[in-house]
Amino acid sequence: MTGYWDSGDVSAAERRQRRMEEARRRVESGENTPPPPPAAPAPSTRPTRTRSARAPKAAAVDPTAVPDSQYAVWRSVQHFCLTDSLPDASGKNLDLLVAWSDSIQQFRLRPRIVARLDANGAWLPVCYAKDGSRDPISQAQAERYRDARVEGAALSGGAQKPLKETDHPESTLTL
Template sequence: MTGFWDSGDVSAAERRQRRMEEARRRVESGENSPPPPTPAAPAAATRSRTTRAPRAATVDPVSVADAQYAVWRSVQHFCLSDSLPDASGRNLDLLIAWSDTIQPFRLRPRIVARLDSDGAWLPVCYAKDGARDPITQAQAERYRDARVEGAGLSGGAQKPLKETDHPESTVAL
């Protein structure tokens, strides 16, 4: 005997034929068919999604009608209280489109701010690749506070700006 199925008097071809006949019989009798589908469970109340922390509120850049806007080269430029914006104007979309001419293919987005009634600049969005990127209310307040108080944002991780890094004048659009 060389294997489990060896019976000595039956050839391998005959054993294969018997297995095929047994399989055919099971298929025809329904033994090999899958079980019938289980009835659908009654519609139970769906689980509500877990409550996540609410997303940070974003600033609406056009919430004030006829506002004055300005764009800076970066957040670092904006946070320096004595830095001039690169451009200013009343048309937000034109200002954002123009901002790509400051330094094309810039990795850091430029920042756009709106002049409020107190004469302070409030960041309203980023300008990147000619489009608006939203800014959260918390970021806007942090940047405004850094500009007013003169505090650094990243604890000194950024290189200080040189005098030549700032625009000499603001372009009116």
């Protein structure tokens, strides 16, 4: 038995005792301690941090800006952006439309979109409908969706499957 730690005449307990004594000696002599951290500069020489102003959030569309408006809800943004797509429901009561939109079960995971009919006969998105409440939409996003609907331009995000005829409502419910 001539192993690495086997010295023949020293027991395992004695070897452990020697290692502990060596470790204690190193700690007491300062061999195992890290060097002290560098001293902090004087407060007058420290550079002051200035926070940069955050870019302002895009302005949100006010859904109720035009009184006595006609509103409609689509199953998804993808449905809205198709030029000839019909809304699932329409009416003058925005909150009723938003609450009703939760009943569209097969498209529940997609954000539904609510739009307002403008004076020119075009639909302008005013908010998303999610879980029975309104989620704001930015003015830029609303214009982008409206342009896609009017011009027939495709939105980015090509991971969406094209819609089938059966994905569209056959008629619009009036609430």
